[in-house]
Amino acid sequence: MYRTKVEPRVSETDGVGHINNTTIPVWLEAGRNPIFTLFTPDHSFENWRMIILNMNVDYVSQIYFGKDAEVLTWVNRIGNSSLELYEEIHQDGILCVKAKAVYVNFNIEKQKAETIPDSIRLELKKHLVEDTEVAAVSNGQ
Numbered sequence: 838m839y840r841t842k843v844e845p846r847v848s849e850t851d852g853v854g855h856i857n858n859t860t861i862p863v864w865l866e867a868g869r870n871p872i873f874t875l876f877t878p879d880h881s882f883e884n885w886r887m888i889i890l891n892m893n894v895d896y897v898s899q900i901y902f903g904k905d906a907e908v909l910t911w912v913n914r915i916g917n918s919s920l921e922l923y924e925e926i927h928q929d930g931i932l933c934v935k936a937k938a939v940y941v942n943f944n945i946e947k948q949k950a951e952t953i954p955d956s957i958r959l960e961l962k963k964h965l966v967e968d969t970e971v972a973a974v975s976n977g978q
Contacts, residue, residue, distance in 0.1 A: 889938060
């Protein structure tokens with residue numbers, strides 16, 4: 838699993854006093870940076886490989902300004918050219934967000950999906966989700 842600390846900003850807080858739901862996809866994307874680096878080590882948009890196909894977010898509990906949050910990112914499934922991520926955001930030991938995202942390894946120049954290279958596949962496998970791991974994190978262990 839990848840772990841990314843997020844420090845909520847005042848500008849992300851809405852009129853109800855919690856972090857606005859439009860901010861959450863941005864935080865989830867920040868948790869994917871190590872995966873983006875695997876596919877595009879130089880971070881150049883001319884060579885960018887990761888194209889999002891789908892994202893689903895479940896808002897479980899409110900997130901507030903003033904306390905750090907943590908984005909946890911696992912690889913749920915690795916296909917031929919695509920991968921599915923499972924993500925959570927926790928704050929103060931509470932599960933606040935659950936999400937899934939599907940990305941494809943896409944060649945922008947050729948405008949087509951390409952097979953995920955074996956070297957990247959091996960690294961992704963190190964972060965495959967295990968049900969017991971998710972249960973432990975969700976229970977604060």
